[in-house]
Amino acid sequence: MDLFLETLTPWAEAEGGIRFAMIVGSQARRTDPADEFSDIDVVLSCADSRPYLDALDWLAPLGTPLLSFVEPTAVGGEFERRVLFDSGLDVDFVLLPHATLAGWAADGMPPEFGTVAARGLRILVDKDGIGARLVDRLPPKAPPDRIWSAAEFAGKTQDFLYHCLWAARKAARGELFVALQCLNGLLRPHLFDLARMHLRLTRGAAATDWYGARMIERWADPVTIAALARTCAGHDRAGILSALDAAIDLHASLGREVCDRLAISYPAEAAAQIREMVARV
Known part of the structure; x- marks a missing residue:
């Protein structure tokens, strides 16, 4: 350089x-x-x-x-x-x-x-x-992520769960590239954002100032990293459906703890129904 x-x-x-x-x-x-x-x-x-x-x-x-x-x-x-x-x-x-x-x-x-x-x-x-x-005029440190409201969490969660089923149906139809596009381009960024909010609420404002998935292997805990790895899939229907199931699992795990700290309820019933629909697909 x-x-x-x-x-x-x-x-x-x-x-x-x-x-x-x-x-x-x-x-x-x-x-x-x-x-x-x-x-x-x-x-x-x-x-x-x-x-x-x-x-x-x-x-x-x-x-x-x-x-x-x-x-x-x-x-x-x-x-x-x-x-x-x-x-x-x-x-x-x-x-x-x-x-x-x-x-x-x-x-x-x-x-x-x-x-x-x-x-x-x-x-x-x-x-x-x-x-x-x-x-x-540089900020002395990165501003912490703004805490989600109950309405924001509900909207993000419903978006996530809806597209889990949407991707499963695309995979079942044989549109594997479209299903992977949804999994990689929409669902996993939802999980990255949720992991950041989980870290923010469990470890405080200075937990991380990286955006998206930048340096996630450094700031997320090993359990979350291993769970995220299970949401990766290749170009095959069974692998995509397995990855979607892992994504729903991880969202529920992180989401319940986020909800505990936001004093709201995780939509467990809706998540369970989506999981059943994905399994039937």
Whole structure:
């Protein structure tokens, strides 16, 4: 990474359209730092971000792109150009309008992006002297997950149970890829969120500030990890139905403890009926 930064920093200094550059993510973190598999997350504020999102020619001084595309950022609602250079170096360039970054310096970053930056931030170029204000407005720590209301828990649980049966019926019909899409893309994220809320309620506000399944092998307990592993399935009907049964089991296990702390009742009867319907399928 040091060799790349030796090229990036003078390039950003000389590039008229770039006003600010910083490194965030694993390459700047104090805990859980980068390893050999980590990419480099670069934030660039631009007088006009469109030329950097729409074209590739600006990358030439930094290396030869093998692959590159634009996608929304994982957090914060911005856009980034992801680049895999022919050397194998993987760099995500988050390209912000400079007015956006100036607004962050004045009012603070959006919470999700602020959480990422608070773990580690390394300013490389600051042509307008806003870096100190940006750092001053970083959250001192990640804000804890908001505790679900009884209505939110009920809605999430009914969504989860409904789609367990939906996926089972798709698998029974032979639409295995659709069933797997539901299992992997909808049901397991429900379980990740529930595991986070369970941790929040059983261990306190500082239990974890990772989103989704990031670092879940580190912050979840071994029993939960083993149960999550049983919700994985291959392209076969029996395996999918077994994984759905394991997902219902895990949801009930975590959900009952969450409900105890929220002083509400887990919908055991509905869960039992869904389990029976899945078994009949």
